[in-house]
Each structure stands twice: as structure tokens, then as C-alpha cells.
Amino acid sequence: MRSNRMAFLITALMLAASIGAVVARPEEKAASLESAISLEAVVPKHFGDWREEPQRIVQVVNPQAQDLLDKIYSETLSRAYVNSGGYRVMLSIAYGSDQRGDLRAHRPENCYPAQGFTLHREEPGHLATPFGEIPVQRLFTSKGSREEPVTYWFKFGDEAVPGDRAARNLRKRLVELRYNFTGRIPDGLLFRVSSIDPDQVRANQLQDQFINQLLQAVSPAERKRLSGLGDS
Amino acid sequence: MSEILHTKPYWRSVGFEWLPVVAGLLILYVPTFYDLALMIWLRDGDAHGPIILAVIVWLIWDKRRVLLAVPVSTAPATGLALLVIGLLLYILGRSQGIMIFQVGALVPILAGVLLAMRGWTALRALWFMLLFIVYLVPLPGYFEDAITLPLKQNVSVIAEHILYTAGYPIAHEGVILTVGPYQLLVADACAGLNSMFSLSAIGLLYLYLMRYKSWLHNGLVLASLLPIAFCANIVRVIILVLVTYHFGDAAGQGFVHGFSGIVLFVVALTTILLLDAVLVTFFKPKAPAQ
Numbered sequence: 001m002r003s004n005r006m007a008f009l010i011t012a013l014m015l016a017a018s019i020g021a022v023v024a025r026p027e028e029k030a031a032s033l034e035s036a037i038s039l040e041a042v043v044p045k046h047f048g049d050w051r052e053e054p055q056r057i058v059q060v061v062n063p064q065a066q067d068l069l070d071k072i073y074s075e076t077l078s079r080a081y082v083n084s085g086g087y088r089v090m091l092s093i094a095y096g097s098d099q100r101g102d103l104r105a106h107r108p109e110n111c112y113p114a115q116g117f118t119l120h121r122e123e124p125g126h127l128a129t130p131f132g133e134i135p136v137q138r139l140f141t142s143k144g145s146r147e148e149p150v151t152y153w154f155k156f157g158d159e160a161v162p163g164d165r166a167a168r169n170l171r172k173r174l175v176e177l178r179y180n181f182t183g184r185i186p187d188g189l190l191f192r193v194s195s196i197d198p199d200q201v202r203a204n205q206l207q208d209q210f211i212n213q214l215l216q217a218v219s220p221a222e223r224k225r226l227s228g229l230g231d232s
Numbered sequence: 233m234s235e236i237l238h239t240k241p242y243w244r245s246v247g248f249e250w251l252p253v254v255a256g257l258l259i260l261y262v263p264t265f266y267d268l269a270l271m272i273w274l275r276d277g278d279a280h281g282p283i284i285l286a287v288i289v290w291l292i293w294d295k296r297r298v299l300l301a302v303p304v305s306t307a308p309a310t311g312l313a314l315l316v317i318g319l320l321l322y323i324l325g326r327s328q329g330i331m332i333f334q335v336g337a338l339v340p341i342l343a344g345v346l347l348a349m350r351g352w353t354a355l356r357a358l359w360f361m362l363l364f365i366v367y368l369v370p371l372p373g374y375f376e377d378a379i380t381l382p383l384k385q386n387v388s389v390i391a392e393h394i395l396y397t398a399g400y401p402i403a404h405e406g407v408i409l410t411v412g413p414y415q416l417l418v419a420d421a422c423a424g425l426n427s428m429f430s431l432s433a434i435g436l437l438y439l440y441l442m443r444y445k446s447w448l449h450n451g452l453v454l455a456s457l458l459p460i461a462f463c464a465n466i467v468r469v470i471i472l473v474l475v476t477y478h479f480g481d482a483a484g485q486g487f488v489h490g491f492s493g494i495v496l497f498v499v500a501l502t503t504i505l506l507l508d509a510v511l512v513t514f515f516k517p518k519a520p521a522q
Contacts, residue, residue, distance in 0.1 A: 004249045006308060006348055010315060014256030014341075017319035021326035113381065113406060143405065 039077035039093050042222045048213030050081040053088065081210065087195070089210045093226070094190045108139060108152050108192055117141040117148070124162060125204075127151070129212050131229040135162040140200050149203035150194040151211070157186035159228040191226060247300040253345060260322060260341075264334050272331070272370050280430040284367045287437060291361035298357040303350045311348025314340045335369045360440050367433040371425075380425050381407075383462075384418045391469045400477065409469075411477045424465030427493075431461040431500050438504075449515045453508055460507075464500035468492045 045052040077093045113119055121140040126133045139150040153160045154168070157175040161168045179186045193210060197203040215223050224230050265285070273281040292299070318340030325333025339362050346354040355362075384407045392404040395411070402411045407418040435457040444450050475488050 006306070007249045007252050009312075010345055010348060011252035011256035013312075013315060013319060014253075014260050017323055018256075018259050020319075020323045024323060024327035113385075117406065 039075050039095060042218060042226070043077060043093065043214070044217050047217035049083040050089070050210060050213060053080045053082045087206055089193055089195045089207060092192045095187070097187045108150055112139065112141045112150070117143045127208055127211060129215055129229065131215065131223065134160050134227050134229065138204060146196055147198040148194050148196050149200040150192060151204060151207045152190065152192035155189040155191065155228045189226065250299065253349070261338070264326065268331065268335070268370070280426070280433070281368065284364070284433060288361055288364055288368070291364060292358065295357050298354050299350060304353065306349065306351040307347040311344045311346070313344070314347065315344030318344055331370050338365050338368070364433070364436070367429065376425065383425060387424065387466055387469055388418050390466050391473060394470060395473060402473070409473060411473050414476050414481055416473060416476060418469065424461060427465055427496055427500070428458055428461040432457045434501065435504060444515065446515045449511050452511055453504065456507055457504065460500050460503045464496045464503070467499060468496040471495065
């Protein structure tokens with residue numbers, strides 16, 4: 001083949017690929033389809049046996065870390081609640097409207113050790129609620145004398161994905177594929193509850209109770225957005 | 233010489249046939265590099281991207297005689313196959329926003345173009361350029377996370393040990409160093425992953441340009457790149473801790489913080505060049521006249 005013809009063939013292939021990439025691109029973020037989620041408004045300050053405890057210590061935020069957080073998460077919420085018995089639970093929710101590639105949420109398994117915590121145990125679990133089961137991940141971490149059991153789940157697209165790494169990656173891929181076929185970009189929500197308590201069993205029980213009461217206090221649509229449970 | 237040139241069409245002797253190919257490449261990759269520039273190159277510590285790109289362009293320019301020469305024998309089938317594989321990878325990466333596929337696809341695309349237009353000679357002449365594209369590929373997030381955290385922990389621990397031995401009141405918790413009244417967070421950028429990345433790129437380029445014959449010589453320099461980058465990074469963290477301890481938080485986070493990055497680079501590069509200078513005396517060709 002004459003090399004000028006070859007050049008035009010190559011160029012034609014490149015143009016086709018360029019157009020193909022544009023056509024195949026999902027443009028809508030799932031979040032923009034629904035009304036924007038406002039965590040501050042969605043999560044009540046008082047529900048069941050729990051009420052918000054104004055944070056006494058102002059957390060020192062590292063500006064660099066904050067900048068990255070703002071990029072990954074569209075919205076974050078961090079609150080402490082106490083129940084009538086004076087038991088304190090820390091709630092942290094992070095929502096990101098685009099969970100592809102570099103913009104995905106960080107796993108608590110990585111975040112806690114980075115803050116100087118030791119990760120003693122991590123195990124997948126099932127949290128029973130009246131609306132169905134949530135696949136959660138239970139962590140037991142400590143830093144010095146502070147022992148902190150954590151319960152968290154990660155909602156990817158419209159369902160909570162398993163905490164176990166391999167199962168989660170597979171599940172995420174499937175959700176991602178399903179979203180791509182409908183031309184949407186999956187969003188993500190990290191729901192994390194922890195308490196400072198050396199007794200992991202008690203901590204998990206109270207955390208489960210906290211989550212249950214919270215999910216009962218919000219509207220079905222918001223429950224779906226937070227946990228993936230029920231029909232929106 | 234001029235007679236040979238005149239025997240073929242004018243457009244070929246100046247390489248006009250490359251124009252559509254270059255245009256196609258620009259259409260494919262200007263949007264990608266625009267995204268890269270906004271998403272990644274502006275990030276702290278990822279500024280090496282544009283320099284790598286410039287080096288790649290220069291590496292191609294450096295071989296322009298091979299590219300402009302009349303092809304002796306081309307490999308159209310292999311070339312087009314590689315090109316199509318690359319373009320499919322590109323479509324996947326571009327539509328799903330996966331940078332590693334988008335940028336990585338440049339290797340099969342360019343290799344395919346070279347084979348189809350100029351054959352194996354051109355591919356052999358430009359192998360280093362293709363290899364260097366790897367440095368353009370942004371590291372996938374999970375990979376970065378997996379490497380950065382242990383790196384940060386190690387940097388913190390070693391910096392703490394050295395300073396503690398030197399008599400400073402220092403302790404570390406995870407990646408937070410406490411020195412006297414100050415707390416320093418060893419941030420991702422301080423982990424040195426990016427400096428390792430760019431230093432190994434510079435090291436490779438240096439070896440390519442020096443064209444040492446001895447594999448042992450090349451291997452030794454290559455093997456020393458990452459340890460040197462790691463040590464230089466510890467030096468950087470120690471400098472920052474000392475500046476903060478003696479001159480306060482503002483000093484440590486201000487001008488010195490940015491400047492220490494340059495110091496890191498200079499220290500590491502100097503070490504590599506010194507090592508190479510020593511190696512050169514060992515591997516000196518015995519009879520250069522032959």
C-alpha cells in the first residue's frame with residue numbers, strides 16, 4: 001500500500017475511535033437525575049433515643065486533605081450523637097456524585113491506619129433492619145488507649161456493596177456496567193458509624209440500634225439513598 | 233544527494249504524509265491531555281507530566297530522519313492490528329474515564345502507526361519513546377494508595393528514629409510526627425512516590441542518552457534510582473521537621489516546604505550522577521581507539 005493511502009487509513013481509524021469514545025460516554029451523573037441529596041437536612045439531629053451532641057473539640061483539618069476530600073466527595077457530614085444512657089456514637093457520611101476511577105471513595109481500612117490507628121480485625125457482617133439486610137464491614141481499631149469499633153457500608157450506585165474486597169469489586173463492576181448501559185455515572189455513599197468502646201460486641205449492638213433508629217426516622221426515599229434498602 | 237531527493241515526490245521528502253496521522257493523533261489526544269492537565273497535572277507533586285510529554289515529543293523529533301525516510305519495508309498487517317487494539321483500548325478508557333487505558337493506549341497506537349508507516353526499523357529506532365510513555369500514565373488510585381501508605385509509614389518511622397537519636401523530642405503516631413509543640417502530618421505528597429516516579433524517569437532518560445555498553449553499569453544505576461529517591465525523601469522530611477522545630481510552623485509550611493522539594497530533587501540527582509561518575513571509572517572502555 002502506498003504510504004499516503006496508509007496514512008489516510010490510519011487517520012480514518014483514529015477519527016472513528018474518537019467518535020466512538022464520545023458516543024460510548026455516559027454523560028449523566030446518577031445524582032443529577034435525582035434531586036441533590038443534602039446530608040445536613042436528610043439526617044435528623046434527633047431521632048429515637050439519640051440526639052446530636054455538639055462537638056466540643058473543633059477538629060483540626062489539614063487543608064491539603066480537605067482539598068482532596070472536597071474533590072472526591074460532593075458532600076460530607078460528621079456528627080456525634082449520644083443516647084439516654086450517655087453512650088456516644090460518631091456518624092460520618094461522605095457522598096460523591098462520581099465514583100469512577102480516581103474519584104472513588106476511600107476505604108476506612110486505609111484511612112484509620114493513616115491516622116495512626118492500628119487495624120486489629122476486619123470482617124464482613126450483615127446488619128438486620130426492618131427493611132432488609134445491609135452488607136456491612138466491621139472493623140476494630142485502636143490508637144493508644146482509644147479503642148474504636150467501626151461499622152460501615154459503602155453504597156455504590158443504588159445498592160450497598162459487600163465489605164469484603166473481592167466481592168465488592170465484582171459487585172461494583174456489575175453495578176457500573178448496568179449504569180453504563182443506561183448512560184449514567186454511578187454515585188457513591190460511605191456510611192460510617194464508630195464509638196470509643198473497648199467492648200466490640202456492645203459497640204456493634206449499639207451501632208446497629210443507632211443505624212436502625214436512624215433509618216426508621218428518615219423518609220423511604222432518603223432511606224433508599226442512604227442504605228440502598230427499599231424502593232424509592 | 234540532491235538528485236536522489238528530486239526523484240521522489242516533493243510532499244514525501246518533507247513528510248506531508250504524516251500530516252493526517254498527526255491530525256488524527258491530535259484529535260484523539262488533545263482532549264485526553266486537557267483532562268490530564270486539569271485533573272492530575274495541577275495536583276501537588278504531579279507536575280512532571282508536561283515535562284515527560286515534552287521529552288516524548290523531543291524523542292520523536294530526535295528520530296525525524298527515520299520517520300521522514302522512504303520506508304524500505306513496512307508491516308501493515310501487524311501495524312494496523314496493533315493500532316486497532318490501541319484504539320479499542322482508547323475508546324474504553326475515554327468513555328469510562330479510565331486514564332490508565334486512555335494514556336496507555338498510546339503505546340500500541342504509536343507502535344502500530346510506526347509499523348504500518350515505516351516498518352520495524354522505525355519501531356526499533358523509537359523503542360525508548362514508547363517505553364517512556366509509561367511515565368505519562370497516571371498511577372491508578374488503588375495502586376497509589378497501596379504503595380503510598382507503607383511508604384509514608386516507613387518515612388515517618390525512619391525520620392523519627394534518626395531525629396530521636398539526634399536528641400530531638402519527637403514521636404510518631406501513624407503518619408503524624410509530633411516534634412516539641414508541633415504536629416506534622418506526613419501527607420501523601422511527602423511519601424515520595426511522585427519523586428520516585430520522576431527520578432526514575434530522569435534516570436532512564438539519562439542512561440538512554442549516555443548509551444553505556446555495559447549492562448552491569450546500566451543495571452547498577454537503575455537499581456540505585458529508587459533507594460536514592462527514598463533516602464532523599466527522608467532527608468526532605470527531616471529538613472522540614474527541623475525547620476518547623478527551630479523556626480516555627482509558618483516557616484515549615486511556607487517557602488521552605490516547596491523549596492525542600494527542589495532540594496530533594498537536587499540531592500537525589502547529584503547522588504545519581506556521583507554514583508555514575510564512580511561507575512564510569514570502573515567500566516571505562518579499555519581501548520577506545522578500536
